[in-house]
Amino acid sequence: MSSENQKKVNDLKSEGNKALETSDFEEAIKKYTEAIALDPENHVLYSNRSAALTKAARYLEALGDADKTIEIKPDWAKGFSRKGTALCYLNRYEEAASVFMEGLKIDPENAQLKNGLEDAQSKLSGPSGSQPLGNPFAAPDIMQRLEANPKTREYLKQPDYRMMIQLLQQNPNSLQSFQDPRIIQTLGVLLGFDLEQKQADASEDKDSEAMPEQTSMPSQRSNSNSQNHSNSVPENQPNSQAQEEKLKGNEAYKKKDFETAIVHYDKAIELDPTDITFRNNKAAVYFEMKEYDKCIETSEEAINIGRENRADYKLIAKALARAGKAFMKKEDNDSALRYLNKSLSEHRNPEIQKIVQVLDKKIKEDERLKYIDPEKSLEAKTLGNDYFKKGDYPNAKKHYDEAIKRNPDDAKLYSNRAACYTKLLEFNLALKDADKCIELDPKFSKYRYWWVIIIDVKKHIEP
CATH class of the missing domain: 1.25.40.10 (Tetratricopeptide repeat domain)
Structure with a gap:
């Protein structure tokens, strides 16, 4: 590293x-x-x-x-x-x-x-x-655990929710009589997993590069569960007309009629501007059209809308990942890595983790190749030789290191550093450099000479 x-x-x-x-x-x-x-x-x-x-x-x-x-x-x-x-x-x-x-x-x-x-x-x-x-609701640290979770922390502000928790602490069998989704979510928190999310996880298309979301998702997460849901429509119920436009957009996308798809997604956004999926789908279309700047811009809009309306973290992660992939297509790998890492901070998608690992290696390799400069390598080698002659072997090694980074295919540099390592009694490292020396230029007898000398010295010093 x-x-x-x-x-x-x-x-x-x-x-x-x-x-x-x-x-x-x-x-x-x-x-x-x-x-x-x-x-x-x-x-x-x-x-x-x-x-x-x-x-x-x-x-x-x-x-x-x-x-x-x-x-x-x-x-x-x-x-x-x-x-x-x-x-x-x-x-x-x-x-x-x-x-x-x-x-x-x-x-x-x-x-x-x-x-x-x-x-x-x-x-x-x-x-x-x-x-x-035992009763998971009777755990002594239950309030601490509910305070630590963003969803249940909000629920604790609601008196009826606290009352239900107290009842369940006293009588866990009463769980069957509670149909409140907050209690289901709470049980998931206490058991260590998100029950509310399992169905959404199962339906996610993990092989799709840019396919628009098919399932309807609430545009917001409501904390108003204390109201009587049988008498009123929740604020986070999806707009049916917007969902119809989204489905039309998805059908057009499948047919690769991208312009029509965008028209329908724009209508969906107009009808329900708080739903992240419409912009996510629109960004997917731009990605397929190779209009990567528009893809990134639309993904940014999706991210902001998602955060403002407390959208599912996986949908935010998807928008970040798509922007990252668009940056990759533009060969802006630094920006791509930044967005993909942000995506992983929202949701640890194994596919994105693999992309990040490959991209990180590519960036490092590009940096290594960009650093190569034979002229500067020669300057560093000359300084290393000067320090070696003075008996200042640590500084000599430092400059040989720099020379090798600047020109890693020059066998002579490894020979010089191998000599330096022998003076520093670092025989394993000297052997490694001598081996590299021979690998790069097996015909040069000077490098084989160092190999023999190092082995001989090692035999006499090591027990």
Whole structure:
């Protein structure tokens, strides 16, 4: 990783830590996600994001990050602490206890693991100790968990909602009598997943590059559930005429009649300007027409409308991703990476993660190639030689490093640095450079000479 990207990772991590300290959990998750996109093998970033996800009551995602932490760094006790904590919040106490014990094998004196194990074991009161018997609404930290979730935080402001929670705390069997969607959403939060979103997830077309959304989605999320819904129409019910125009636009899109599709999407927007899907679909059409500037502009409008009207985060992520792909088509890879990372901060779509990884590698390779300059390489080599003659081997190595970056196919540079490494007693690195030397120019006997010398010295110094 380049020093510039490493600095970005450290800065994003620090910003995430600050957000976590101030209980801005979603911002913390966003910053850690952006850092992970730059450094996907950094176990600390996954651990930190797992902590933030746990605080945000997104327990299944927290568990996934904890598993990734352990996968990357299996000898790090904190990864087991993160996983055990997530499992406890999911009421999977037997698994949690097992995980805490695994962590204690690595660090027997770890207080967090000990406390976690004690807590998990105390909750194992089900048949044969396999599952806890309990009421999820009676959890001692229920209010803290509901405050941490953006949806339920708003619900807590409504007196009738608080009353229902109190009733369920006293009598969980009364759950069957509640048909209020807020309670269904609350149960999902307490169990660690979004029940409201499952159907939408299943219907998402994950193979589509730019296909307009087919399903009708509410343009807003209403917090007015305390009203009598049988006597009034909710404010977030989709405008039927707008939906009809959208369907006509979708049909035109399928026939590749893009101009007609745009006409219908514009009519839908006019009828219901708060629905993000109409602009998302319009942006998809522009993408297919290769009008990438218009695609980006329309996607930006969709993002702003979505945020203003509290649209589903996956729809916002889709708009960000489409803008990112449009920037890729324009070969503006830096802007593309920025938008795609923003998309991942809204929703971790595996397809977008793969695109980000490939794009990041391409950007780094482009930067490497752009940096090549044989003339500047020669200048750095000359400085390295001067320092080598003076016996200042650390500075000599520094300039040979620069020379190699500027001209990585010059075998002589690796020969010079190999000589420098032998003076610094870094024999493994010297061997590596000598090997590279021979790979680039196997006919030059001078490089083979260094190979023999390094092996001989290594034999005499290492036991």
